[in-house]
Amino acid sequence: MNTSPYVTRLVARAPLRTVRVADLAQVYAHPRKEVRELERRGVLHRLAYGVYCAVPPEADPSTWRPSIEAATAAVATVHFGDRVPVLIGLSAARVHRALPRAIGAGYVAAPAFRRPTRLLDRDAEIRYSQRDVAALDAVLVTTDLGQALVTTTEQTVLDLARSDPRGADLDAQEAISTLWPQCDTAVLAEIAGRQRMRATFERVAAGR
Structure with missing residues (x-):
């Protein structure tokens, strides 16, 4: 058969x-x-x-591949379940169009520890961050493979600022600067208070 x-x-x-x-x-x-x-x-x-x-029916399978953000969400989903993993950090920034350059890693929050996964269709890897995914401020977006969760602009700004306290990561700082005007400061403050990132919020707000 x-x-x-x-x-x-x-x-x-x-x-x-x-x-x-x-x-x-x-x-x-x-x-x-x-x-x-x-x-x-x-x-x-x-x-x-x-x-x-x-492979989408209309695509040329010899050249087609999904975006790294879609691939990251897809691989994480088969391991953790539908709408459980959340794209975070620079991956979220790219989904929100705050970082135009391609990056060599996909960043995703998951409820359990997992070692990085090497993608086989490009020179890149998926990096997992163990988080309470239910507590993240996230929205559903459409990727080129389907719908996936991604942190909101406010959550993304706070996550990027916390991961780069000295402002040394140029990609993170560019993304923060691009996303900041789109953020609601009341929402930022609420998330920061709930997730113990008040100092991060005050630091990034002082720099705007």
């Missing part, structure tokens, strides 16, 4: 159209071999070891 159409639909319906090879064991006796064949045919695209996403 040709199971390819079924698997294609399965992947297309998965969160962020991404699955692990292990998830296909219910369909294939030898899922890794079959998945490689689907990749060769341009149906699937390999993001990381054992993790594949669906």
Whole structure:
């Protein structure tokens, strides 16, 4: 029986159209071999070891790849669940169009520790930060693989400022400067108070 159409639909319906090879064991006796064949045919695209996403029907599979932010959200989602991981830091800044330059890492908050994941379709990696994801101020956005959570502009500014207290990271400082006019200071203060970042808020506000 040709199971390819079924698997294609399965992947297309998965969160962020991404699955692990292990998830296909219910369909294939030898899922890794079959998945490689689907990749060769341009149906699937390999993001990381054992993790594949669906190639859009209109795309050229020989050149297409998702944005690093979409890939980060997708890989984190297959490990932690749909709408659990949250894009943070510079990844969130890029989603909010506050950092036009490409970066070599994806940043995501997750509820448990995980070592960095090397992406296999580019020279980049996913870096996880163990956080109380439910406590983060986040919104749902549409990426080129589907919907994912990303920190709001206010949460992103506070996170970037806390991670770069001396202002030495040029990317972080550029993103903060771009995002600051879009932020609601009352929301910033509320998040800072709730997440024990009052000193961070006062420092970044004093510099504006």
